[in-house]
Amino acid sequence: MTTENALKNVTESDIEQTQNTIVVWLDKNIDHSNPCFTNTITQFQRILSNVYAFTDNDQCIEFILNITDYKVCMITSKLLGQIIMPCIHDIFQIDSFLIFPGNENQSKQWVNKWSKIKVVSTDVSSICQALKQLARQSEQSDIHREIKSLTCTSSDPKQESELSYFYNACRSGDLSLVELFLEEMSIEEINYIEVNGETALHAAASNSHDDIVKLLLKNYAFRSIKDSYDRTPYDVAKKSSTKQLFVRESGADRFGGHPAELTWMRVDPKAAEWAAFERHRLSDRRHFVQKIDTILDKYLSQELYDTGGIDLIKYFCWKSREEQDPIYLLKAYTAQTPFVNVLNEGLATKPSSGDSRSGRRAYISAMSHPDFERLIFTGITYRGMRLTEENLAQYSVGNRIMNYSFLSTSKLRAVAETFACVGEHADGKLSALCTYIIKNRSTALAIEEVSEYQFEEEVLILPYSAFEVTLVHKTSMNKDMMNIVMTFEECDLVEPYFSGCAYIAPDVYELWYQNNRNECHDQSSKSTKYLRIEFGSDTEGSGMGVYINYANNFQGNGSKDDTSERIPDAPT
DSSP: OOHHHHHHHOOGGGSOTTOSEEEEEEOTTOOTTOHHHHHHHHHHHHHSSOEEEESOHHHHHHHHHTOOSSEEEEEEOHHHHHHHHHHHTTOTTEEEEEESSOOGGGHHHHHHHOTTEEEEOSOHHHHHHHHHHHHHHHHHHHHHHHHHHHSSOOSOTTOGGGSOHHHHHHHHTOHHHHHHHHTTOOHHHHTOOOTTSOOHHHHHHHTTOHHHHHHHHHTTOOSSOOOTTSOOHHHHOOSHHHHHTTSOTTTHHHHEEOGGGGGGEEEOTTHHHHHHHHHHHTOOOSOHHHHHHHHIIIIITTTSTTSTTHHHHHHHHHHHHHHTOTHHHHHHHHSSSTHHHHHHHHHHHSOSOSHHHHHHHHHHHHTTOGGGGGGBOOEEEEEEEEEOHHHHGGGOTTOEEEESSOEEEESOHHHHHHHTTTTOOTTSOEEEEEEEEEOOTTSEEEOTTTSSSGGGOEEEEOSSOEEEEEEEEEOOOOTTSOSEEEEEEEOOOOOOOBOSSSBOOHHHHHHHHHHHHTTOOOHHHHHHHHHHHHHHHHHTTOSOOSOOOGGGOSOTTSOOOTTSOOOOOOOO
């Protein structure tokens, strides 16, 4: 098409409908009789078929302004670009500029000044590469737009034609198309419930397309969504190989503890008092949304920003905030990501001050939301453990323990036995089955109905719960039996220690009370000794953190607030 006839001969209806990007090439030196030009434009057309060349500025701009439903990629020379760029850069139809020919040494300067400029080059191949990228983006954009147009609620859910292309691709087993869809889809779109009541994961699972099931799970398709018949994707899977894909990949760290877990416990005769003190400290009257903001801003975005699967955890937290529904926090905990291990390790071992600590504690505090009342659990649960003979000495009958972190247990003994690695003794460790007797209503939540792994029947024991070891029994060393059976019975609830003015930690209370009984009247020395004890508790790695006291005279940085009042004497 000649430059002069381009405007009058081309209308928008003439543009092929298969692509939503067209190329407009403006250059006063274009010569249609020059083989070099015709060869170049042919290369462009092999990538994006709709290429229009102009030598007249006004005709070119008028043509662009008449385009309404297509994006324009404009190619222009450096010299011409310098003249017209200020006038045309912000035309909404123009999506991008390619400067050809152009001085590549000035590329950075051009791009910094004009945001729509993508490439500055004298090389045709560089321009072609840029066009190929635009073509890919155009194709993905078409698919994404098609998905959005088809994933909407219909008034007639029985019509097959209203199912989305993505769902049909998963149902038919078109792996390459599913991969293409997933490149542009959000978590919500992947988990969209179709007009027939199913998700794409239901479709792939019920039709035994294992490769697609694996791909969907990798891209955060939810296992827990139920169809209109109250079935999860696991339930509709017909083949055992498909069902196996829904089993937790590395659950040994979830329902089966290891020796390092001992650092997550406090073995202490006053475990119940410690639990009461810590639970009291978590009494947080802030609004639920404020707690979620703390989790997002001071924990996930700062400490966990590079943790695997963090986008999924953030999604659940945002949904929890948006809908003011704490259930999404439990979904985050049960998801197959490193989040749960990072969270628990942080609760047990990280310094007790700073933003990340406040984020972790906000997460625990959110677990006291009244909506969890329906999930409260009392009864018997099980957890596996791998430990050495030396580790076993910590669990003597009569010892009391308190957990710093969350503990995943199961109502099903078989689940705990599986994760305790029954019969696997090559590493020299013993396998133990731990039975937890939960008596208090503030200790555990039965979360199978919201879990991504519902068949595990998980019961989540909350941090700062106190138990007494009531049974340690060694069984036969037969490889098919547990080596150790242990029972932990929850301690009765107690009130935290109260100095008369404030709740204080058990060890500090003991010192304070002893000093007062000994009639030590040197308030200055008592205050100094009090501070030293508290600082030592934190730096020795107990994980309990800096303990609050009357007047808050111990700060997170170890400094004393001189304006605070001293601890009062105990009554005689």
